[in-house]
Amino acid sequence: MGKKNKLQKFEDLKIFKNVLEFPEDIKGNWNNKVFKNNNPIILELACGKGDYSLAMAERFPDKNYIGVDIKGARIWVGANKAIQEKQDNVAFLRAYIEDLINYFETEEIQEIWITFPDPYLKDSKAKKRLTSERFLKMYRALLPESGVVHLKTDSAPLFEFTLESIAKDKTIIQNASRNIYAEATLEPLLDIQTYYERMHLRDGRNIHYVRFQFVD
Numbered sequence: 492m493g494k495k496n497k498l499q500k501f502e503d504l505k506i507f508k509n510v511l512e513f514p515e516d517i518k519g520n521w522n523n524k525v526f527k528n529n530n531p532i533i534l535e536l537a538c539g540k541g542d543y544s545l546a547m548a549e550r551f552p553d554k555n556y557i558g559v560d561i562k563g564a565r566i567w568v569g570a571n572k573a574i575q576e577k578q579d580n581v582a583f584l585r586a587y588i589e590d591l592i593n594y595f596e597t598e599e600i601q602e603i604w605i606t607f608p609d610p611y612l613k614d615s616k617a618k619k620r621l622t623s624e625r626f627l628k629m630y631r632a633l634l635p636e637s638g639v640v641h642l643k644t645d646s647a648p649l650f651e652f653t654l655e656s657i658a659k660d661k662t663i664i665q666n667a668s669r670n671i672y673a674e675a676t677l678e679p680l681l682d683i684q685t686y687y688e689r690m691h692l693r694d695g696r697n698i699h700y701v702r703f704q705f706v707d
């Protein structure tokens with residue numbers, strides 16, 4: 492079959508077993524209803540085509556990965572790959588990240604990756620940035636004590652905003668770089684490149700990374 496159009500992809504999403512669209516009654520039930528095991532769950536927020544989720548899931552079969560994004564046609568790409576590759580430790584949630592608290596129980600997830608989120612550079616949109624105060628509050632509520640969040644971005648303003656935002660919260664920065672490929676050593680998981688990252692690298696942009704931990 493040739494390339495599918497958006498409408499066909501949306502139809503597929505309804506039957507893909509690894510995609511949940513605005514689900515009800517999933518909060519607290521991901522492991523027993525979706526993964527059927529008790530492995531730790533890691534989220535990829537703004538996952539797009541789910542490159543990080545798929546790559547990490549392949550490296551760590553004993554962990555479960557959920558990519559979250561609102562755009563169905565992008566999620567379709569990752570979900571379809573996971574089905575083709577029989578990667579049953581990856582799932583996708585189509586939802587607004589603002590609403591995560593409706594889909595996950597406290598401490599249901601172990602770790603969060605945020606991969607190349609829209610930077611929302613206008614001041615009027617600052618609240619939409621995925622590392623603004625209200626999002627940090629929500630991540631803290633969902634993660635276990637000392638939960639870890641990773642952010643990868645090409646946007647220097649979003650990166651600096653994030654450093655300010657986490658400095659106002661009780662956090663410890665575990666690692667930070669304004670150009671990961673200029674560092675002497677690249678952290679193991681930072682070699683995974685997303686669709687957007689590859690585009691940014693072709694445009695000669697620096698890739699920024701910060702990993703922080705919530706503390707009391």
Ligand SMILES: C[S@@+](CC[C@H](N)C(=O)[O-])C[C@H]1O[C@@H](n2cnc3c(N)ncnc32)[C@H](O)[C@@H]1O
Nearest residue numbers: 537538539560561562587588606607685686687
């Ligand atoms: C620039 S793309 C990055 C996609 C992917 N992580 C990559 O690096 O290729 C940003 C993604 O974030 C998603 N997104 C942004 N804000 C969102 C929100 N509040 N809730 C759900 N998805 C969101 C968009 O739909 C888009 O797919």
